[in-house]
Amino acid sequence: MIRIRLAALLAAAALFAPSLAPAGTTLDAIRHRGALRCGVNTGLVGFSAPDSQGVWHGIDADFCRAVAAVILGNANKVQFVPTNASNRFTVLQSGEVDILSRNTTWTASRDATLGAVFVGTIFYDGQGFMVKKSSDVKSATQLDGATVCVLPGTTTELNLSDYFRTKKMSFRPVVVSELQQIEQAFFSGRCDVFTTDISGLAATRLKATNRDDYLILPEAISKEPLGPLVRRGDWEYFTIVKWTLFGLIEAEEYGVASTNVDRLKAQSREPPIQRLVGTSGDIGKSLGLDNDWLVRAIRAVGNYGEMYQRNIGPIGIARGVNAQWRDGGLMYAPPIR
């Protein structure tokens, strides 16, 4: 009898033993699991949204596929975890996802207080307003007294109240944490204005029964550099993800695309391209990977230009500030050398 009880106690203690072991690095966890856990939006067209078969599309989703191709060798080994505006950071902080690729604005307080770091900017955006054309509003300065639909816990919410305070106007917020609910509230007329990043406004307008009824006002009231985040402290992993992003941008600069990457790998003699595709230099090895790292990513999702064309093109936003620096835009990747 005593032996049974002692055995039970020891078994209970043994159950807790695994949780006493120290946490390994993120790279080890990803390789051990065999998949990259990627936190995405619940359904923002152009960035991360599932289609009717449950396949995720969007520039953020594609970036996760690129990282999976780099680390695991297979772009399909991604588990997408939909998150809303309220739980996205908690999901990353707790370790439930390895990367948060979810149209998140890069701000100082987020870099400092969330226990996470931004890898870079994948899309330069700004905050805008969308109204119904029937309301006869042509500019954001005419919005005094309006009811505004906004997602909670976002930079949008803070910028909105800053803007109205500066312009000495007042507004009534309608704050719901699910994107689908808030779009519904705007379309049904519960609020006069919907505010989020201009790319999000364009994506939302696509869901309306009559797109021509809605107008995106011309003012962009803030800078919204959107980018992926990873947890702070895991520098090897952070460096790999950061250089995957820069590699995809630089690939577009030098004309390396999914259509020609294999040919360029076999034949190119130009030093910058050789470094990108891994035929010269040891950048892959210094990152802790093999020399094919960027080639895999480009083969899977294309370069930045192809990703943009495939995902953001359909929602009708021109390259604008997201063009390459040589074309007057802000996409400037530090050199891969």
Add this chain to the structure above:
Amino acid sequence: MFTSERVRAIAYQALLLAAVVGIGWLLVANTLYNLSTRQIQVGFGFLSREAGFEIAESPIVFDPSNSYGRAFLVGLLNTLRISALGIVGATLLGTLIGIARLSSNWLVARLASAYVEFVRNVPLLLQLFVWYGLITELLPPVREAIAFGDLVFLSQRGLRYAWPQAAPGWSAAGWAFAAAVVLALAWRALASRRQRATGAQWPVLWPSLGLLLLLPVGAWLAGGAPTQVDLPRLGGFDFRGGRSLSPEFIALLVGLSTYTAAFIAEVVRGGILSVPRGQAEAAMALGLKPGQRLRLVTMPQALRVIIPPLTSQYLNLTKNSSLAVAIGYPDLVAVANTTMNQTGQAIEAIAILMAVYLAISLAISLMMNWYAARTRLVER
């Protein structure tokens, strides 16, 4: 040594205590270690920082330049407001339906049964979405609001109603009403004492109503009979002036009340059925009318059985009010959610939430237990 029962008992309890304390210490240490490696801030200092976000409705003045602490206070007041009104509404509706289910009228009884069975078995979140959808989709837009004269407007933006402008006459009337309530209760106590002593019944209902009506009116007249009313006027995007009830508030209140009323109906029905039939028959033999029988004989005895489960339902309603997050009513959980995201301090925000809900629930339990103690059978 291990053969002694007492020694073994003490040893096992000591081991269990050590295990519980050990696990607790491990959890706390692990959390603090993780927080420090990821450089997430710890501590409640964020409560004095500027909030930066607007809150849709608030009983006290709130501005985005106020602190997070004040935002939490606004959330708490909103939660208390919806819980208090919900409890009142649910109790009234639930009692009516519970009694209706016992009615001898076949149709009334069946309707009440259908209501209870349907509402109890559909998840509350879905019911809240239905109520919210009904208000925002079925009601007309603001420009075409349903108007009741110039005073009340109903639209998908909620209920907008005229309210008297603040004046000394109205505050005097308010105080007079409070005084009238106290006086009416005092009169009732005096009358019942008189009845116990001598058997003579003094009229209670009409004098009370008279007090409640005449005293405030008299005070209003004395204060100068102010008639200025704050009328809602349509201008720009929405009505200005008057007071309003937002669709979120209405949907949450109606949803919570109807849902909890179904449960309270069953509790009340159980309480009434628990009173022995002999009591009702004796009351009939004494010549009491059915209404009097219910009020004077059945309900006081049924209350003993009703109060404890009723406490649970009140606690459920208070905690269910946190579903306000799903439809956009700015209660405590919604404010805490936003704060968690803006500051990254999830653990502190959740700790505040838990502490507040625990305090509210304990307060409700204490009050109901005190009331239950008063209705308990005093036995030798």
